[in-house]
Amino acid sequence: MKKSIVWPWIAGLSVAVSLTGCQEQAQPPKDELIQTPVARNRYVSFPALGTATPLQVAGRLSLPTNAEGKTPAVVIAHGSSGVDSRGSFHARALNEAGIATLEIDMWSARGLSGGAEGRPQAVSETLPDAWGALKYLSAQPTIDASRIGIMGFSWGGVMAMLAATRKYAAQSEPGQRFVAYAPFYPVCWAYNRVPGYEFGALTGAPVFIQAGEADQYDDPDSCQKLVDSLSPEDRSLVSLTVYPGATHAWDRLEPAAQVEDPYSHTGQGGTVDLVPSPDAAEKSRRAAVDFFRKAFGMTP
Known part of the structure; x- marks a missing residue:
C-alpha cells in the first residue's frame, strides 16, 4: 500500500526538487567514533562556505576500514x-x-525540518554546504584532497548538477574542486528553462546522471534531451543511465508513498509516486561506485 503524503509546497522551483525527505530533524552531531565492519563513522560539523550568516553544518564522516x-x-x-x-x-x-x-545534513543548520515547508527557497542556497564539506575533507590528513566527488538525491542531485558548472564551482575555496559528480533523479526538465538552474559550461570533471523512466517529475526522455542539448564539449563529460520502470527515489527503500506537487509532470503539477525498487537501487548503487572508482583512478 502506498502512503499518501500531501505537502503544501512553498513557492518557486525549489518546490519541484524538495523531494522525498522525511520531515524529521537530525540530532546535533556528536564527536563520537562508531566502528562497523566496513567503516569508522564519526559525527562531525563544519562551517558552510560563503553564507551571509555563519552556519555550522552537521555530517557523518565514514572512513573505510580497508583503506x-x-x-x-x-x-x-x-x-x-x-x-x-x-x-x-x-x-x-x-x-x-x-x-x-x-x-x-543541510536542514538542521538552518533550523529547518526538511519536507516541502522546511527547506530553503532555492537549491543554490545549500551549495555553501557542499563547498564547506569540500574544504573540510580537503583538510583531513586521511583524505586525498585531489580525489573528492559529490553525489546527491533529488535536491542533493540538483546540488551536484549545479556544482558541476563553472559558475557555481567558482564559489568554492580557491584551488579546490570536486573531481566527479553523480546526481540521482535531479529533475532534468528544469535545467536551462528556469532561471538559476542553468546547466552548461561545466568544470571539466565527469558527471554521471541516474534517472528513472517512470519519474513523474520528468518525461521519460527529459534527461536524454538535456544531455543532447549540451555543447559537444559539455556533452562529452556527461553520462546517463535511465532505469526502466523506476520512479523518483527508487533507492528510497522505505514503503511506497505519494506526493502532490504542482511542479511535477514537467511543471504541470499532479501526483508523484515514490516506489522503492530493490533491483534498480542495487544497480544504481554499484554504478555509482564504479563511476567514482574510475574517476578516482582506482584499480578495477
Whole structure:
C-alpha cells in the first residue's frame, strides 16, 4: 500500500526538487567514533562556505576500514542523514570500495525540518554546504584532497548538477574542486528553462546522471534531451543511465508513498509516486561506485 503524503509546497522551483525527505530533524552531531565492519563513522560539523550568516553544518564522516594511505572521498548531499535509507545505503557500498563518505545534513543548520515547508527557497542556497564539506575533507590528513566527488538525491542531485558548472564551482575555496559528480533523479526538465538552474559550461570533471523512466517529475526522455542539448564539449563529460520502470527515489527503500506537487509532470503539477525498487537501487548503487572508482583512478 502506498502512503499518501500531501505537502503544501512553498513557492518557486525549489518546490519541484524538495523531494522525498522525511520531515524529521537530525540530532546535533556528536564527536563520537562508531566502528562497523566496513567503516569508522564519526559525527562531525563544519562551517558552510560563503553564507551571509555563519552556519555550522552537521555530517557523518565514514572512513573505510580497508583503506591504505590517503583515501578518496564522496560528499553525499542527503538532507538529514539517517532519516531514510539512501545515505547509508550508498555510503556503505562506497566504504566497502575503499572510499570515504561525508553525509551532510543541510536542514538542521538552518533550523529547518526538511519536507516541502522546511527547506530553503532555492537549491543554490545549500551549495555553501557542499563547498564547506569540500574544504573540510580537503583538510583531513586521511583524505586525498585531489580525489573528492559529490553525489546527491533529488535536491542533493540538483546540488551536484549545479556544482558541476563553472559558475557555481567558482564559489568554492580557491584551488579546490570536486573531481566527479553523480546526481540521482535531479529533475532534468528544469535545467536551462528556469532561471538559476542553468546547466552548461561545466568544470571539466565527469558527471554521471541516474534517472528513472517512470519519474513523474520528468518525461521519460527529459534527461536524454538535456544531455543532447549540451555543447559537444559539455556533452562529452556527461553520462546517463535511465532505469526502466523506476520512479523518483527508487533507492528510497522505505514503503511506497505519494506526493502532490504542482511542479511535477514537467511543471504541470499532479501526483508523484515514490516506489522503492530493490533491483534498480542495487544497480544504481554499484554504478555509482564504479563511476567514482574510475574517476578516482582506482584499480578495477
